[in-house]
Amino acid sequence: MDTLGLVMITILFDSTVQFLPPYNPYIITTDMANKLLSCDFPSDVLSTQKVFWYHNGTYIHSFNVYTIVQVNSSVSDGPTVALLNNLSIVEHSNLFVRCSATGNPIPDIIWSRDGVPSFQQNGTALQISNMLRTSNGTYICTATNTLSPSGAASVNKTDSKSIFIDVTYPPDIRFDPPINPFIVYEGQTKVTIRCHGISANPYISSFIWTDSANTTRNNSNELTFYSVSRSAAGDYTCSASNAVGTTLKTVTLKVQYAPIIVGMSNRTVTEWSTLAVTCRAEADPPVSKYWWIHPDGSITNSNQLSIANTNRSQSGTYVCFAENNLTPTGKSFLLKQRSSSLHVDVQYGPDSSVTLTPSKNQYNLTEGDSRPQVTCSAECNPFCSFMWTTPVKTTSSRILIADNISKEESGRYTCHAFNTIQSSVSSFTVTVNYKPSITKTAFLNHYVKENSEAVFQCMIDSQPLSEMTIKFNSSTLFRQSWLNSKDYKIRKSDCLDTGLYFCKAKNFVGETERSTYLYVYCSPRLDSRVQKDNKKLISPNKETNSINTTMHVVAFPKPEMIWLFRDMSGTTISLPLETETINIIPSYQPPLLTVRLIKYNFTDEDHGEYIVTFRNAYGRLVYTIATQDIQIEEQSGTSVGAIVGSIVSLLTIIIVMFVVVIIWRKRLCHKPNISRPKTLPCITCCKDCNCMKSKDKYEYVLH
Numbered sequence: 001m002d003t004l005g006l007v008m009i010t011i012l013f014d015s016t017v018q019f020l021p022p023y024n025p026y027i028i029t030t031d032m033a034n035k036l037l038s039c040d041f042p043s044d045v046l047s048t049q050k051v052f053w054y055h056n057g058t059y060i061h062s063f064n065v066y067t068i069v070q071v072n073s074s075v076s077d078g079p080t081v082a083l084l085n086n087l088s089i090v091e092h093s094n095l096f097v098r099c100s101a102t103g104n105p106i107p108d109i110i111w112s113r114d115g116v117p118s119f120q121q122n123g124t125a126l127q128i129s130n131m132l133r134t135s136n137g138t139y140i141c142t143a144t145n146t147l148s149p150s151g152a153a154s155v156n157k158t159d160s161k162s163i164f165i166d167v168t169y170p171p172d173i174r175f176d177p178p179i180n181p182f183i184v185y186e187g188q189t190k191v192t193i194r195c196h197g198i199s200a201n202p203y204i205s206s207f208i209w210t211d212s213a214n215t216t217r218n219n220s221n222e223l224t225f226y227s228v229s230r231s232a233a234g235d236y237t238c239s240a241s242n243a244v245g246t247t248l249k250t251v252t253l254k255v256q257y258a259p260i261i262v263g264m265s266n267r268t269v270t271e272w273s274t275l276a277v278t279c280r281a282e283a284d285p286p287v288s289k290y291w292w293i294h295p296d297g298s299i300t301n302s303n304q305l306s307i308a309n310t311n312r313s314q315s316g317t318y319v320c321f322a323e324n325n326l327t328p329t330g331k332s333f334l335l336k337q338r339s340s341s342l343h344v345d346v347q348y349g350p351d352s353s354v355t356l357t358p359s360k361n362q363y364n365l366t367e368g369d370s371r372p373q374v375t376c377s378a379e380c381n382p383f384c385s386f387m388w389t390t391p392v393k394t395t396s397s398r399i400l401i402a403d404n405i406s407k408e409e410s411g412r413y414t415c416h417a418f419n420t421i422q423s424s425v426s427s428f429t430v431t432v433n434y435k436p437s438i439t440k441t442a443f444l445n446h447y448v449k450e451n452s453e454a455v456f457q458c459m460i461d462s463q464p465l466s467e468m469t470i471k472f473n474s475s476t477l478f479r480q481s482w483l484n485s486k487d488y489k490i491r492k493s494d495c496l497d498t499g500l501y502f503c504k505a506k507n508f509v510g511e512t513e514r515s516t517y518l519y520v521y522c523s524p525r526l527d528s529r530v531q532k533d534n535k536k537l538i539s540p541n542k543e544t545n546s547i548n549t550t551m552h553v554v555a556f557p558k559p560e561m562i563w564l565f566r567d568m569s570g571t572t573i574s575l576p577l578e579t580e581t582i583n584i585i586p587s588y589q590p591p592l593l594t595v596r597l598i599k600y601n602f603t604d605e606d607h608g609e610y611i612v613t614f615r616n617a618y619g620r621l622v623y624t625i626a627t628q629d630i631q632i633e634e635q636s637g638t639s640v641g642a643i644v645g646s647i648v649s650l651l652t653i654i655i656v657m658f659v660v661v662i663i664w665r666k667r668l669c670h671k672p673n674i675s676r677p678k679t680l681p682c683i684t685c686c687k688d689c690n691c692m693k694s695k696d697k698y699e700y701v702l703h
Contacts, residue, residue, distance in 0.1 A: 025150075078103060078107075078145065078147065078155075078157020078158065078159060079101050079102065079103035079107035079143035079144060079145050079157055079158060079159040080101060080102045080103065080143070080159050081099060081100070081101045081109075081141055081142075081143045081159045081160055081161040082099070082100035082101065082102075082161070083161060084097070084099065084141060084161045084162065084163035085163065086163055086164040086165075086166065087163060087164070087165050087166070088165075088166040088168055089131050089165060089166070089167055089168070090131075090167075090168050090169070090244055091131060091132060091133050091167050091168065091169035091244075092130050092131065092132070093130075093131055094127070094128070094129050094130065094131070095126065095127065095128040095129075095131050095135075095165065096125060096126070096127050097125070097126040097139070097163060097165075098124050098125050098126075099111065099124050099125075099126065099141030099143070099161070100124065101124075101141070101143030101159065103143065103145045103157065103159075104145075105145050105146070106145065107143035107144055107145040107157075107159075108122075108143070108144050108145065109122070109123060109124050109141060109142065109143050109144075110122055110141075110142050110144070111123075111126045111139060111140070111141055111142075112139070112140045112142065113137055113138070113139050113140070114137060114138035114139070114140060114162070115137065115138075116137070126139055126141070131165075131167050132167065133167045133169050133199075133201065134167075135165065135167055136165065136166060136167040136201075137164070137165060138162050138163070138164050138165075139162065139163050139164075139165055140160050140161070140162045140163075141160060141161050141162075141163070142158060142159070142160040143158065143159050143160070144156065144157070144158045145157055166201070167201065168201045168202060168242075168243070168244045169200070169201050169244055170200065170240075170241075170242060170244045170245035170246060170247045171197045171198075171199070171200035171204045171240035171241070171242055171246075171247045172197070172198040172199045172200065172247065173195055173196060173197050173198060173238060173240045173247055173249050174195075174196050174198055174249070175193060175194065175195060175196070175238070175249065175251050176193075176194040176195075176196055177193075177329065177330065179329050180251050180252060181251070181252035181253065181254040182251055182252065182253050182254065182329055183254045183256060183327060183328050183329045184225070184228045184232075184253065184254070184255055184256070184328050184329065185228065185255065185256045185257060185326045185328045185334065186228060186229060186230050186255055186256070186257035186258070187227065187228060187229075188225075188227075188228045188328060189226060189227050189228070190224065190225070190226055191224065191225040191228055192222055192223065192224045192225075193222070193223045193224075193236070193251060193253075194221055194222050194223075195207055195209070195221040195222070195223075195238035195240065195249070196221065197221075197240055200240070200242050200244075201242070201244070202242050202243050202244070203242060204240050204241065204242050205241055205242050205243070206219070206239075206240075206241045207219070207220055207221040207238060207239065207240055207241075208238075208239040208241075209223040209236060209237070209238055209239075210236070210237050210239065211234060211235070211236055211237075212234040212235045212236075217236065221238070221240075223236055223238075225253075228255055229255070230255050230257055232253060232255055233253055233254060233255040234252070234253060235250050235251070235252050235253075236250065236251055236252075236253055237249065237250045238250075238251070254284070255284070256284045256285060256326045256327065256328065257283065257284055257326075257336075258283065258324065258326070258336030258337070258338055259281035259282070259283040259287050259322035259323065259324055259336065259337070259338040260281060260282045260283065260338060261279060261280070261281045261320055261322055261338060261339070261340035262280055262281065262282055263280055264279070264320065264340040264341075264342050265342060266342050266343040266344070266345065267342060267343075267344050267345070268344075268345045268347055269310050269344065269345070269346055269347065270310075270346075270347055270348070270421050271310060271311055271312055271346050271347065271348040271421075272309050272310065272311070273309075273310060274306065274307065274308045274309070274310070275305065275306065275307040275310050275314075275344060276304070276305070276306050277304075277305040277306075277318070277342065278303060278304055278305075279292065279303040279304075279305065279320035279322065279340075280303065281322035281338065283322065283324045283336075284324075285324055285325065285326070285327070286324065287303075287322045287323065287324050288323055288324050288325060289321075289322070289323040290302060290303035290320065290321065290322055290323075291320075291321050292305045292318060292319065292320055292321075293318070293319045293321070294316075294318055295314075295316030295317055295318065303320070303322075305318060305320070310344075310346050311346060312346045312348055312381065313346075314344065314346055315343075315344055315345055315346045316343070316344060317341050317342070317343050317344075318341065318342055318343075318344055319339050319340070319341045320339060320340055320341070320342075321337060321338070321339045322337070322338055322339070323335065323336065323337045323338075324336055345381070346381075347381050347382060347419075347420070347421050348380070348381050348421060348422070349380060349384075349418070349419055349421035349422020349423065349424065350378035350379060350380045350384050350417040350418070350419070350422060350423070350424040351379075351422065351424060352424060353378050353379040353424070354376065354377070354378045354415060354417045354424045354425060354426040355376075355377050355378070355426065356374055356375070356376055356415060356426050356428065357374065357375045357377070358372065358374065360428060361428050361429065362428065362429050362430075362431070363428065363429070363430045363431070364431045364433070365405050365430060365431070365432050365433070366432070366433045366434070366509060367405065367406055367407050367432055367433065367434035367435070367509070368404055368405070368406075369404070369405055370402055370403070370404055370405070371402055371403060371404075371405045371409070371430065372402055373399060373400060373401060373402040374399070374400040374413070374415075374428070375398060375399050375400075376388070376398050376399070376400075376415035376417060376426065377398070377417075378417035378424065380417065380419045380421075381419075381421075382419050382420065382421075383419065384417045384418060384419045385417075385418055385419065386398040386415060386416065386417055387415075387416045387418075388400050388413065388414070388415055388416075389413075389414045389416065390409060390411070390413050391408060391409055391410060391411035391412070391413075392406075392408050392409050398415075400413065400415075405430070405432055406432070406434075407432050407434035407461075407463065409430065409432055410430060410431055410432035410434075410463060411429070411430065412427055412428075412429050412430075413427060413428050413429070413430060414426070414427040415427070431463065432463060433463045433464060433507075433508075433509055434462065434463050434509055435462070435507070435509040435510030435511070435512065436460050436461065436462035436466040436505035436506065436507055436509075436510065436511060436512050437460070437461045437462070437505075437512060438458065438459070438460055438461075438503055438505055438512055438513070438514040439459045439460065439461050440457055440458065440459040441456075441457070441458050441459075441501070441502075441503045441514040441515060441516045442456075442457050442516055443455060443456055443457070443501075443516065443518050444457065446516070446517060446518060446519060447519045447521065448493050448518070448519070448520055448521070449493075449520070449521045450493060450494065450495055450520050450521060450522040450618075451492050451493065451494075452492075452493055453489060453490065453491055453492070453493070454489070454490040454493045454497065454518055454520070455487050455488070455489050455490075456470065456487070456488040456489075456490070456501050456503075456516075456518070457485075457486070457487050457488075458470060458485065458486050458488070458503035458505075459484065459485045460483070460484045460485065460503075460505040461484070462484065462505060462507050462509075463507075463509075464482075464507055464508070465481075465482040465483060465484050465507070466481075466482075466483065466484060466505040466506055466507045466511075467479065467480070467481040467482075467483070467505070467506045467507070468480055468481075468483045468484075468486055468503065468504070468505055469502075469503070469504040469505075469506075470486065470488050470501065470502070470503055470504075471501070471502040471504065472497070472499060472500075472501050472502075473499055473500060477501075490518075493518075493520045494520065494522075495520050495522030495525070495554050495555070495556065495591050496529075496554060496591065497518060497520050498517075498518060498519050498520045498522075498556050498590050498591040499517070499518065499590075499591075500515050500516070500517055501515060501516055501517070501518060502514070502515045503515070519556055519590060519591075520556060520591065521556055521557070521617075521618055522554070522555060522556055522591065522618055522619075523555065523616065523618040523619025523620065523621070524553050524554070524555035524559045524593075524614035524615065524616060524619060524620060524621035525553070525554050525555070525619075525621055526551075526552065526553060526554070526621070526623070527552040527553065527554045527592060530552040531551075531552055534621065534622065534623050534624065535623070535624045535625075535626065536549065536551075536623075536624070536625050536626070537626050537627075537628065538625060538626070538627060538628070539627070539628040540602045540627065540628070544600075545600070545601060545602050546598060546599055546600045546601070546602050547597070547598070547599045547602055547606075547627065548596070548597070548598050548599075549596070549597050549625055550594060550595070550596045550597075551594070551595045551596075551597075551612070551623055551625075552592065552593075552594055553592075553593040553594075553595065553614055553621060553623075554591045554592060554593070555591060555593055555614060555616055555618075555621075556590050556591040556616075557590075557616055557617070558588045558590070558593065558616070559593065559614040559615050559616040559620075559621075560614075560615055560616070561577075561584075561586065561595065561612055561613070561614055562574075562612070562613040562615070563575035563576075563577065563584065563610070563611070563612050564610075564611045564612075564613075564653060564657070565608060565609070565610055565611070566608050566609045566611065566653065567605065567607070567608040568607055568608055572611075572653055572657070575610065580600075581599060581600045581601050582597075582598070582599055582600075583596075583597075583598040583600075584596070584597055584598075585598070593614070595612070597610060597612075597625060606627070607627045607628075608626075608627060609624050609625070609626050609627075610624070610625040610626075611623075611624050611625075611653060612624075612625075622650070
């Protein structure tokens with residue numbers, strides 16, 4: 001049996017058993033004590049049956065009467081609502097509160113709100129989503145049931161408990177003055193913005209002011225600026241805090257200021273160009289008016305200063321003015337003006353104003369004379385720099401210093417006056433007269449073949465132009481005045497054209513001469529200017545007992561000589577160039593070869609023909625000297641017989657020489673290590689011969 005509220009007893013029995021009172025279920029209330037239940041059986045079975053009482057399956061006793069006693073007489077028989085504790089909840093949270101109630105039968109539960117008749121929720125749970133601060137208050141849980149005891153009238157029972165729901169929320173704040181943005185002006189003093197708390201649950205515990213950099217500016221509800229600067233402009237945040245949270249509210253401080261003209265700097269313009277300057281000012285609010293004042297007092301009502309074709313008279317100071325109106329919060333508007341000036345420098349170049357002192361255009365000097373000092377001047381803005389260019393150097397100076405002049409300094413002298421705008425020049429000319437110098441004397445080819453062209457070049461450096469003379473040895477080949485170069489051509493060169501050529505130059509200052517050689521390749525031949533016959537008849541000198549004769553030969557390069565002697569019997573031998581009794585003396589000055597033959601202690605055995613062969617790469621010449629005993633007719637006017645005899649004699653000499661060479665070669669080839677006199681000619685016999693060529697310049701090798 002439940003001891004709270006209405007009690008209902010359900011009796012389980014056999015169909016043959018009868019209960020008193022005859023209710024099933026048997027309903028009582030908790031205040032009904034000492035109620036008796038009896039179990040009666042029919043008379044025909046009573047003696048044979050036993051009665052057993054059980055409560056919820058638990059054996060009680062075996063008598064047929066069961067007494068129900070009141071277990072707890074102090075408990076009401078209606079609903080009982082459990083105590084509810086007051087609750088604090090943050091705004092916008094979801095509320096959930098459960099109400100517990102006991103009773104039999106089970107009570108119905110209804111939630112209501114004190115002072116709000118329209119609010120009602122059924123069920124044990126009070127649920128409100130998104131609690132607002134207006135939902136703050138007392139909520140009541142009411143439990144109701146109806147008691148209907150067996151054999152008695154029904155009774156309605158109720159019980160209720162209340163709970164206070166405290167809705168907490170962060171502070172609500174506002175600014176004083178309530179203006180955003182809050183406008184001040186640069187230099188304004190003691191400006192205060194207040195942060196007021198409108199409402200909060202719980203109360204506001206602190207205020208903090210921070211700037212846009214999140215730097216704490218103050219720990220109270222007031223933010224004060226004692227002297228406003230432009231850097232103070234920005235967002236300022238008031239933080240109001242309580243136990244629930246922090247509320248942030250931002251005010252924008254806008255700092256107005258008078259115009260500040262920026263980018264104004266002195267200007268430099270070139271004369272006759274356009275001056276264009278824009279006056280620009282930083283201001284808040286923006287500039288409402290600009291104007292310019294010129295150096296002459298005139299005014300331009302614009303922020304644009306524009307002057308076309310500026311001239312130097314327009315240099316000076318120009319002033320720009322800018323104006324605006326300030327509108328601070330809670331104050332009358334303020335008119336502000338500012339100005340800034342710039343200097344305009346109109347620059348110009350030297351133009352044609354370059355002058356020279358002395359102002360002479362031409363100087364005619366002789367090398368070594370003193371060149372005069374010259375000064376260069378010009379009108380310029382900015383100041384000009386000066387530079388002199390001369391034929392030999394460049395100097396940075398206004399003054400060209402006087403000095404002794406050389407021929408290299410002949411030419412144009414120019415003063416350059418220049419600045420960043422322009423440059424201009426002024427010039428004069430110096431002519432330097434000087435002694436000739438021959439810069440070139442040469443043949444295009446110093447070595448030419450006979451009958452080919454030879455070109456002699458002569459070049460002269462002089463002022464004024466020179467008289468040129470070209471000579472060969474002592475002969476004048478060419479002469480002409482006012483000339484500085486000449487190519488003199490020898491159309492068909494001859495052996496006798498070999499020699500020294502001269503170029504001579506002369507003007508009124510002085511003269512000079514220079515020479516060079518020409519060599520003409522040619523075969524040996526007699527110098528026709530001295531002798532024409534290639535045979536000569538001589539007689540011994542009886543006083544000195546000797547022969548002495550000279551041959552004049554023309555050849556280039558120098559020919560080699562081979563001397564033979566053929567005695568009266570026709571025997572031919574090689575003749576050494578120098579012995580105790582023979583002296584052959586050559587002298588060579590291209591192209592002339594002079595050979596002198598001297599034979600001392602002349603005897604009858606020395607009579608005969610002295611034959612010399614001159615040979616170079618371009619030909620050969622055979623010259624014969626006969627003593628008086630040999631009848632030799634001169635070549636001119638000789639008969640046919642004489643000519644035939646001469647040819648026979650020449651062939652005989654050649655054959656004899658060839659035989660001698662063959663014999664000597666055989667001897668050398670069989671005796672490769674023989675020692676030969678240095679004066680003997682070297683003959684290459686074979687690859688095994690140890691035949692050394694003599695270094696004597698008058699020894700020649702037979703080929």
